[in-house]
Amino acid sequence: MTDPNPTDIDRLFDPPLQVAETHVSRIFLSGDRAWKLKKALTLPYLDFATLQQRRAACEREVELNRRTAPELYLGCRAVCRDASGQLSFVGQGEPVEWLIEMRRFPSDATFDHLAAAGKLGAALIEMLADTIAAFHAQAETVDAEATDTVTRTLAFNDAAFERRAPDCLSDAELAAFRAALQTEFERQRPLLATRKAAGRMRHGHGDLHLRNIALIEDRPTLFDCLEFDDGLAEIDTLYDLAFLLMDLLHHGCTDLANRALNRYLEASGDYDGLPLLPLYVALRAAIRCHIAAMTPAGRQDARGYLALAQRALRSEGARLVAVGGYSGTGKTTVARELAAALGGYPWGAVVLRSDVLRKQLQGRALTQRLPPESYTAEASRQTYAALLDGAERLLQAGSSVVLDAVFGRLDERAAVAAAAKSCSVAFGGLWLEAPREVLIRRVAGREGDASDATAAVVHWQLEHLQPPSEVEHAWSAVDAAGDRTATLARARAALPVG
Known part of the structure; x- marks a missing residue:
């Protein structure tokens, strides 16, 4: 009826x-x-x-x-x-x-229009990532398994591809892609099985692409979520995020995809799930691919989405980069700007920041100041050990990594080089330098940042820590006394990323 x-x-x-x-x-x-x-x-x-x-x-x-x-x-x-x-x-x-x-609201307020007009910047994307992380943290946990989500999506995609327009995609290329996707699925089954217990299976948005996000009263607003089938929205939070990352990549916004990912990870702390991202992004691109392939007019889009899905499953040229220097040298700015172009997967490198990790280890908010006992030699040793452990696990999964920490001791620098060697990836270190008065001025001007550094911390670092010596050939000194543009140009010259 x-x-x-x-x-x-x-x-x-x-x-x-x-x-x-x-x-x-x-x-x-x-x-x-x-x-x-x-x-x-x-x-x-x-x-x-x-x-x-x-x-x-x-x-x-x-x-x-x-x-x-x-x-x-x-x-x-x-x-x-x-x-x-x-x-x-x-x-x-x-x-x-x-x-x-x-x-x-105005039709040009949606993020796909903003992206096409070149109006999506890093600050807005980071605000969006914070919004998504906060939504996921409050979303209802569900009795669902990530493995079942993937199984269902694979079956749905296979059936949809059979209905594609003639001559849109060849049987051979689809067969090769399906085989690669199935291989990745089988490889990630053990990790998928942990997501429910980790609290990452939630009733998410389900359709989180750029057209379903709008700038309303200067705030990113998620709307038009998937409502007709709870099973399609009761998913891994990283699978929810993967739609946004895939759409940004499809729009050619690699730098913004990288910013969104790293900001979301800082806010959510979900680094353990990262090895699933290649599978999740490929699945999201495959869905868009078979939708585009339904008509001959969508052939070009279908091929673009298929290429993105294939690329998401391949890690190319993963490397480890360390950005060190005293507080106020601009390590975080340089690390974030370099990350998108450092190879590995299409979304670039994961940035691991010691200031963020230290607070995550203690269950504190990122902007909450820690007591002095959180900065003892032993506490710092534990932070650096966790930083390197996280880097090694990501490198082994094929991701490039940027480490953002002071690295003011020889043993810390030796350990990061050894981590790269153990993972068989290239390593490069950047040591940022600036005069004392510049460092003090910068740390005094910080607001809403994870760093707890003060002028007293800067003075202590200058007296007790040491920059890399001439025999530490993997490290390059970078003059960071100037403005952001000049410092980034010097950093890129010292560590080519193109």
Whole structure:
């Protein structure tokens, strides 16, 4: 049984009226409101055939999206037809349709438009990553297994690829990709099995690409989450994030994908799940690939997504880079800027920062100042040991790594070089230098940062720590006294990353 959508529903709205369509919805844009209608259709993955099903779907969509965008989702409204045949929201008669009422925002406020216009910067992307991490931390934990998510997605993708347009993708290239994806799946089964116990299986967004994120009142806002099948949204939080990373890479924003990933990792602390990211990004790209491949017009996009999925499964030229120097030399700025172009996977290197790790080890907020006993020689030894352990595990998984720490002792520098050797990757160290007065001015001007360094810390470091000597050939001195642009240029020259 099917309850068709009213054919005259556009008469509800005052002109001028704009109408936007997706394959499952129709959105009416009128004044300061957007009204979303579910099309009366049945697909393999959803059923909106009856009026009651559409009402339930509208109510569920409002409920779920109010987790992240309560200011946008105003409610679910009944459309009634009176005895004269007129439609209204307040008239007599039984409901003949249900609509979602939303606050309207400019169409160019979505992140895909911002990316195309070159208006997505590092600060906005880091704000977005913080927003996603906070959402994931509050999202409901679910009784689901990451292994089942992948199994279901692989089966769905295989069936969808069989429906692709003729001559869009060859059987041979799809067979090779499927085999590579299955191999990665089998390799990651043990880690996938740990995600539920680690608390990383949550009711996430499920459809976290750039078109479903908008800049509302100068704040990244997640909207239009996946509502029609809880099983598709009850997923690993890293799989949720992977859609955003894949979309940024598809838009050519490698640097922003790297920033988003590293900021999310700092906020969530989910470094243990990182080896799953190649599989997750490839799955997300494969979904976009088979959607594009449904029509001959999507052939170019389909090939682009397939190439991205294939590249996500390959690590190329992974390396370990250490950025050292006294507090205030700008290590974190240099580490973050270098990371995107350091090889490994398409999203670049993972940045491990001692200031962040020290606080994560103690269960403290990143901007919470630690007591002096957190900076004893033994506490620092434990921090550096954890830093190198994390780096080795990531390097063994194929990721490039940038370590951001002072490295003011010979044994610390020797240990990081040994870690690179044990993982059979190239190593390079950068030692940033600046005059005492510059360092003190910089640390005094910090706000909202994970570093607890003060002028007194800078004085102590200059008196008790030592820069690399001339015989430590893997380390290069970089003048960091100038502005950011000049320092980055010198760092890149000392450590080519292109």
